[in-house]
Amino acid sequence: MEKxxxxxxxxxxxxxxxxxxxxxxxxxGKILFIDRKKGRVIVESVNIMHKHxxxxxxxxxxxxxxxxxxxxxxxxxxxxxxxxxxxxIGMQVIKDEKSGKSTRMRLSKKSGEIIxx
Numbered sequence: 001m002e003k004x005x006x007x008x009x010x011x012x013x014x015x016x017x018x019x020x021x022x023x024x025x026x027x028x029g030k031i032l033f034i035d036r037k038k039g040r041v042i043v044e045s046v047n048i049m050h051k052h053x054x055x056x057x058x059x060x061x062x063x064x065x066x067x068x069x070x071x072x073x074x075x076x077x078x079x080x081x082x083x084x085x086x087x088x089i090g091m092q093v094i095k096d097e098k099s100g101k102s103t104r105m106r107l108s109k110k111s112g113e114i115i116x117x
Contacts, residue, residue: 007039009073010089010106012117017076018086019046024071028079032068040070047071082111089115 011017011031018028029044049069055062077086087110094114095102106115 006036007073009034009036009039010091011041011073011076011078015117016079017041017043018079019043019071019075020077020086021075022071023047031076033070034073035070038070039073041073041076042068042070043076044068078108078115080108080110080113081115082108082113085110087111 011034013031013034015031016028017031019025024043024046027043027046029046031041032044033042035041045068047069048066051065051067053059053062053065059065078089079085080087087108090107090109091104092107092114093102094105106117107113108115
């Protein structure tokens with residue numbers, strides 16, 4: 001049996017992203033969930049689907065529920081906090097003078113600014 005492969009991504013939960021391809025192209029939203037095994041993300045109010053539900057104890061009425069469907073992680077791009085435009089993400093190693101520890105920070109390729117989240 002093969003080991004599960006995780007897709008390395010520089011996106012995180014609560015990042016603001018813009019959809020760059022697909023049916024919801026151009027929409028902007030916040031990442032709610034990332035599935036690294038399948039390489040998919042759920043973005044707030046993007047790719048809305050209608051789910052038909054039967055009546056149950058949780059929802060005695062039943063009916064049609066609108067919810068976000070996952071989209072491929074390659075179809076979204078992080079929004080730069082400074083320029084408010086989609087940008088690629090780089091990594092930069094920053095060394096702390098006091099403790100001597102080094103940390104990897106995300107860097108916006110468009111503005112060159114460090115992304116803090």
